[in-house]
Amino acid sequence: MAGRLLCMRALPVQKTLGRASMSDMRSIIGNREIVGFGFNGQPNYADRVDFPLPAIRWKENTPDIQALREKEKGDWRKLTIEEKKALYRASFCQTFAEMKAPTGEWKSIVGISFVLVAIALWGFYGMKTFVYAPLPESFNEENRRAQLRRIIDLQINPVQGLSSKWDYEKDDWKK
Structure with missing residues (x-):
């Protein structure tokens, strides 16, 4: 999780009205190589599945990485798997599998x-x-039955209510 948060960070952006100068950008991004436009046009890095091309490389240029980049310009079959992985990790923090992996x-x-x-x-x-407060006495089962009996005896709402479902001749519910 900490590695994912580290890779998701975006470098601060100048808060000026115009475009920031190259020296201002260099003070923000350090010795990283600008390789594209990015997802918002600013020189920042973010691992995103929907836009896999960050504006700058992940790691700053070191002599080891520079040597690998020169070797990369030649035949790729001469590069070892470890060198290819080092080149990838110099440009990107996470692979697609790492970005899509569940975080828990x-x-x-x-x-x-x-x-x-x-x-x-x-x-x-x-x-x-x-x-x-405690429930009133009218909520007891005995009082509820007595209230139902009063509703039936007084024939309250005999068209659609409870009284319409009562058979007064049999003194029982209609079936």
Whole structure:
């Protein structure tokens, strides 16, 4: 994860109205070679799958890398696998496989979500226990049955309500 964050960093950009001069850019990017336009036209580096061509190389030019770049101009079959990998790592921080690899970040998101749900449940339980008044007597099963019986006896809403589903001749629910 730390390597991914390191490779995702973008170098600071000049905050001037016009284009920054080459000396200003060099003070920001150091001895890195500018190789393209980049995804936003500024000399910065970011490993992106949607735009795989950063504006500058990943590592600064050193004598070892310069020697490899001169050797690269010749026949590539004469380069060893280690030299090819060193050239790639001098230009790019991560491969596509490394960029697309899962980070495991979902685990922290799920963990934080569970913690927040637990806090909410404890808050609800605390509110129900210490803040809310007890339920009124009308919520008891006996009182609810008595209220239903009164609704049926008074024939409240006999067209579409509960009384329409009651058979008054059989004194039972319609089937």
